[in-house]
Amino acid sequence: MSGTHEPVMLAEIVELFGSIPHGVLLDATLGMAGHAMAILGRHQGLQVVGIDRDMMAIQHANNAKATLAATDATRFNAVHARFDTATDALRSLGIHQLSGALFDLGVSSPQLDLAERGFSYRNDAPLDMRMDRTEGVSAWHVVNEYSADTITDILRRNADERFAKRIAQAIVAARPITTTSQLAAVVTTAIPAATRRTGGHPAKRTFQAIRIEVNAELEILPNALRDVMSLVVPGGRIAVLSYHSGEDRIVKQVMRDAETDPTRPNIATPFAHPSRTAPRAWQKVRVAKQPSAEEQAHNPRASSARLRVMERCEVAA
Numbered sequence: 453m454s455g456t457h458e459p460v461m462l463a464e465i466v467e468l469f470g471s472i473p474h475g476v477l478l479d480a481t482l483g484m485a486g487h488a489m490a491i492l493g494r495h496q497g498l499q500v501v502g503i504d505r506d507m508m509a510i511q512h513a514n515n516a517k518a519t520l521a522a523t524d525a526t527r528f529n530a531v532h533a534r535f536d537t538a539t540d541a542l543r544s545l546g547i548h549q550l551s552g553a554l555f556d557l558g559v560s561s562p563q564l565d566l567a568e569r570g571f572s573y574r575n576d577a578p579l580d581m582r583m584d585r586t587e588g589v590s591a592w593h594v595v596n597e598y599s600a601d602t603i604t605d606i607l608r609r610n611a612d613e614r615f616a617k618r619i620a621q622a623i624v625a626a627r628p629i630t631t632t633s634q635l636a637a638v639v640t641t642a643i644p645a646a647t648r649r650t651g652g653h654p655a656k657r658t659f660q661a662i663r664i665e666v667n668a669e670l671e672i673l674p675n676a677l678r679d680v681m682s683l684v685v686p687g688g689r690i691a692v693l694s695y696h697s698g699e700d701r702i703v704k705q706v707m708r709d710a711e712t713d714p715t716r717p718n719i720a721t722p723f724a725h726p727s728r729t730a731p732r733a734w735q736k737v738r739v740a741k742q743p744s745a746e747e748q749a750h751n752p753r754a755s756s757a758r759l760r761v762m763e764r765c766e767v768a769a
């Protein structure tokens with residue numbers, strides 16, 4: 453993948469995996485492998501398996517692997533997969549448990565910056581927005597084929613867009629819309645002039661919402677988190693960086709359920725009756741931490757990030 457991506461909360465993320473048991477760490481969203489390489493460099497007792505649904509990320513990782521010292525290269529693997537199939541991908545490598553897992557959600561800077569991917573209102577390109585260009589429907593399909601009501605729902609659910617209905621109606625009226633620039637112009641004119649001047653580009657939320665729909669990002673997330681968490685050993689950790697409220701709500705809910713879910717047996721008390729006194733399977737380590745003010749000023753893409761971390765509880769003797 454060409455271009456660079458600045459890993460968000462890098463020092464903190466590397467640090468929080470310092471105390472986990474030796475073994476395998478899954479980077480479920482490898483991207484430009486910034487987090488993965490830093491973890492590999494700092495924690496000699498960890499092997500890193502990185503997965504990404506974007507083939508460009510895997511090619512980039514394989515190039516990076518070729519530059520590692522031989523001993524480090526044996527501790528790193530990159531696999532093309534969607535993170536909701538992570539357990540299968542791991543099993544095919546003979547891996548059945550994890551010491552930790554990282555999810556750094558959303559898109560990487562090179563995906564946004566590469567015009568031909570059609571993710572950005574800043575670059576003119578055919579509407580695409582698929583992270584994996586070998587599967588699924590593109591943004592063109594959503595913009596040109598979905599009903600106004602469905603687009604309205606998507607804009608509300610995926611981006612809390614206040615003017616969802618107006619934008620959806622404007623999109624339907626302007627069809628066919630084939631490029632990112634056309635879509636950005638239609639959205640901009642649909643938003644009241646006074647609002648257009650505040651809060652960033654007027655089409656930002658619409659592009660985010662359509663990207664999330666195209667890649668089924670919110671549908672995939674909860675089960676993927678649960679499946680991966682089921683492989684984490686006691687003392688292991690899961691860290692999730694989310695970038696908007698819809699994502700963070702899901703992460704928070706899955707983590708809250710893991711702390712309290714009485715239907716998920718605790719290894720220590722597999723037959724325990726559901727009760728508030730049942731030992732917890734997971735406990736929170738970080739509650740929705742944000743990047744520092746310095747990091748947000750230096751890297752605007754980090755400004756909406758929320759980091760949540762859980763640790764699998766030790767099993768009682």
Ligand SMILES: C[S@@+](CC[C@H](N)C(=O)[O-])C[C@H]1O[C@@H](n2cnc3c(N)ncnc32)[C@H](O)[C@@H]1O
Binds near residue numbers: 484486488503533557
């Ligand atoms: C924010 S970037 C990760 C950046 C990475 N931590 C780094 O340091 O370079 C998110 C990456 O996750 C990938 N991704 C998003 N959803 C995915 C999914 N469901 N399965 C696998 N990869 C996914 C994207 O293709 C993108 O490369």
